[in-house]
Amino acid sequence: MSNEPPENAVETTNLCKTYKASGGQSSKLALDNISLKIPRGSFFGLLGPNGAGKSTLINILAGLVTLSSGSARIWGYDIQADMRAARRSIGVVPQELNIDPFFTPREALDLQAGLYGVPKAARPTMEILEAVGLTDKADIYSRRLSGGMRRRLLVAKAMVHRPPVLVLDEPTAGVDVDLRRQLWTYVRELNANGTTVLLTTHYLEEAQELCDQIAIINHGKLIACEPKSSLMRRLDAKEITLTLDRDLTAVPQQLGNFRVELDGPRQLRFSYPPSKTNSGEILAAVQAAGLTITELDTREAELEDIFISLTSAPNDSAATG
Secondary structure, three states, X not given: OOOOOOOEXXXXXXXXXXXXXXXXXXXXXXXXXXXXXXXXXXXXXXXXXXXXXXXXXXXXXXXXXXXXXXXXXXXXXXXXXXXXXXXXXXXXXXXXXXXOOOOOHHHHHHHHHHHOOOOHHHOOHHHHHHHOOOHHHOOOOHHHOOHHHHHHHHHHHHOOOOOOEEEEEOOOOOOOHHHHHHHHHHHHHHHHOOOEEEEEOOOHHHHHHHOOEEEEEEOOEEEEEEEHHHHHOOOOOEEEEEEEOOOOOOOOHHHOOOOEEEOOOOEEEEEEOOOOOOHHHHHHHHHHOOOOEEEEEEEEOOHHHHHHHHHOOOOOOOOOO
């Protein structure tokens, strides 16, 4: 492999996983020809309903599940042909809080670094504990840490060997608002310094705020994979609510060309596709109808709207990108 860093931090090609029949259960196709590219340095969101295949994909990358067919590369290393190099290139923060309660954070990080072959003199234990805000907890048993602190300890363990790719599987589940903010501050700093971040989350507002690229999996199939800005334009929907200076009993006839409804005696709510209609046209029509606007509120399509639209469609959309 070249010394030059790869264009894509993670790349899968026609990746499939079928769990064999057992215990009276039929075989299950968990991943169906997943091909995606996660650009180096990106903050990449992997979204999908429960049971969509996200955890299977992550576990394959982490070496915990064996793929059925296809291939996957991490930092340019094939996860089967170059298994050791691929695993050194990735750090995984699992969804479950799997820490040893009888280890201190300092001991847990030293042990993890040793498992990855990091020499004692090169282990960044205290540097990482400081970064995740656990310096003052370095020498107490992990069982005495709060849930949020344990979550941050898992992030610290994933970073002891300084991997170029960090995978976060539902990292803020059960974490309070303040600790969530601290965690994202640290992860954003890692990303700004070049670490590629792969995030799975059910908090879609987090994905919308943090990620620059997003993939959506449903029933084991990749139904979307594109820059967030492109994905957000898919629904082509916007709402504008106008508050008027007087009561109305019905929508004025002059506004009949728009999709509009009376939302209270003094409010008109317009729904329109921004690609075909602009807010200026609506405002001009309202003024032409002799109405005076006192307040204006707009709502654009959010990631949650697009997610629901794609995952509830009768026929999965084709992925792009």
